[in-house]
Amino acid sequence: MNELELAPMVDWNAYAQQYDMLLAYNPYYQATFTNILSEIQGWEIAPGSKLADLGAGTGNYSVELAKNFPEALVLHIDSNKNMNAMAAKKAAGLTNLEIWNQPIEDTTFNGGSLQGLLCLNALYTFPNPLRVLEQMHTWLSPGSPVVFLDPGRVMNVFSWRMAIGWHLISKYGIAQTLKIFKHAKVVGKQNAYIRQMQQSGKYWTHSHEEFCQAIEKAGFSIEKASICFRGDCDLVFARR
Ligand SMILES: C[S@@+](CC[C@H](N)C(=O)[O-])C[C@H]1O[C@@H](n2cnc3c(N)ncnc32)[C@H](O)[C@@H]1O
Structure with a gap:
């Protein structure tokens, strides 16, 4: 067995099947989701604009x-076919969303060709996140809005289980919580791999200050952090 086979790797294919349990049951994912959506709803986007979601x-x-x-074209970009298959189901009937x-x-755009961008819970998994930040800056037209959300600290999987467990018990009771946890086994397993990849340095970890500095160094102006x-x-x- 070689070193690669022994190294823990997140299996995004497996994670895809249960990923939306986060939106259904994790109150922290839900709160951030609501916060980001209300911010996006305030964006002023001209007809014909191109928006991208990287690691979507x-x-x-x-x-x-x-x-x-x-009236804008949305580019959903992700390297995992199972994640994209789930997205395709949700996008049924939408004519302005393309799944790449x-x-x-392997992704590139002409300079200034995007008018808005999201990179949520994904930058830390990219092989060279600092370079991607710089590329994003060149791809956007001046003034374009962006949202970055990134887990920078090594995940404490046990503490997360406890926090979500208490939340679910108070909302659904013990029997239903046990069922949800059984169903969400894949999520726990993949999060444990994420933790190991963070610890081994394969996934980017950062403090809040380091994250903001990296974004500013790439040329963005931060509006709220x-x-x-x-x-x-x-x-x-932030804005380009
Ligand atoms: C934790 S999920 C985040 C999904 C979504 N942005 C959200 O917040 O719900 C991370 C995503 O990044 C994708 N990803 C990981 N490495 C990637 C890469 N090198 N290029 C493109 N996508 C990648 C994975 O397939 C996965 O769908």
Whole structure:
């Protein structure tokens, strides 16, 4: 067995099947989702604009972008076919959303050709996040709005289980909570792999300050920055 086979790897294909349990049951994912959507709804996007969601997963946000800006084209970009298949189901009937099944490493745009961008819970998984930040800056036209959300701290999977467990018990009772946890086994397993990849340095970890500095260094102007997801994630609203 070689080193690669022994190394823990997140299986995004497996994660895709249960990923939307986060939106259904994780109050922290839900709160951030609501916060980001209300911010996006205030964007002024001209007809014919191009918006991109990088590492767009099951389409929770890209589909909302497409619904909110029917006269813009939304590009949902993700390297995982199962994540994209889930997104395609949600996007049924939307004519202004394209799903690009490709890694960020193979993605490029002409300078200034995007008018808005999301990169949520994904930057830390990219092979060279600082370079991607710089590329994003060149792809956007001046003044374009962006949202970055990134888990920068090493995830404490046990503490997360406890926090969500208490929330679910108070909302659904013990029997239903046990059922949900059984169903969400894949999520726990993949999060444990994410933790190991963060610890080994394969996934980017950062403090809130380091995250904001990286965004500013790439040329963006930060409008609002906060910490969410029980202290693990950084949320930044910025402009090119
Ligand atoms: C935690 S999910 C986030 C999904 C979505 N943005 C959300 O917040 O609900 C991370 C996503 O990044 C994608 N991803 C990981 N590495 C990637 C890469 N190199 N290029 C493109 N997408 C990648 C995964 O397939 C996965 O769908």
